[in-house]
């Protein structure tokens with residue numbers, strides 16, 4: 001199964017991993033490249049982006065790095081401009097970056113609220129804002145945002161700003177989808193459930209806590225185990241490809257049935 005997005009250019013924002021194991025972002029960038037896309041790997045960490053590029057090149061794919069902090073919209077504009085300069089088009093925009101800040105209503109600070117919203121929501125807006133004119137000029141494109149099932153329902157983790165920013169991301173996705181449907185620019189959002197990734201492991205501090213947290217997360221899933229970054233990558237590949245050419249504004253839950 002190769003070539004499902006042959007010759008397309010994909011801009012993956014948050015394409016590294018905060019750990020050694022694959023992340024949602026790095027797995028997606030690698031799968032896009034395996035299926036024929038040229039991938040520009042944007043990340044705040046140049047080494048993290050470079051690791052993904054090395055994995056892509058190891059399987060014969062084409063990719064390059066670009067360092068950007070999505071908290072600064074000028075750096076997002078620069079990433080989109082660099083993609084146009086390097087590859088002349090942008091067919092797929094995959095916005096994967098998302099951060100949490102601990103805190104329920106009483107704990108949340110203005111600073112942490114603003115930082116979470118800047119990265120989870122404003123960054124996604126800025127990336128789409130910069131990419132859409134190029135997509136319109138090309139006759140279409142696919143924007144994929146990465147949200148969370150915590151945008152839909154109660155989560156035992158106290159992440160008020162995260163949950164609300166992801167709910168807003170879902171809504172923005174649907175508005176953008178409707179606005180640009182006449183231009184064949186599609187916009188969809190993936191809502192991962194519990195995914196066994198370095199990002200999830202980083203939510204606790206010690207190795208013992210990690211083992212316990214993994215067991216508890218697996219036990220909460222109806223299939224008896226968490227999803228993997230590859231599960232998110234495969235959903236993204238569908239949304240990136242022509243197989244989903246009539247799909248826009250979709251909130252695609254990838255959670256093994258946990259929200260049912």
Ligand SMILES: NC(=O)c1ccc[n+]([C@@H]2O[C@H](COP(=O)([O-])OP(=O)(O)OC[C@H]3O[C@@H](n4cnc5c(N)ncnc54)[C@H](O)[C@@H]3O)[C@@H](O)[C@H]2O)c1
Nearest residue numbers: 014016017018023024025044069070097098148192195199
């Ligand atoms: N793992 C889960 O259980 C889970 C569940 C639901 C949703 N999600 C969502 O998945 C996405 C992230 O998953 P992941 O596994 O790829 O995580 P990750 O934390 O490994 O992030 C991927 C990359 O994003 C980069 N990054 C972080 N801050 C950045 C910034 N300011 N600018 C540019 N790059 C930055 C990191 O350096 C990293 O290389 C998030 O949107 C998250 O909300 C994850």
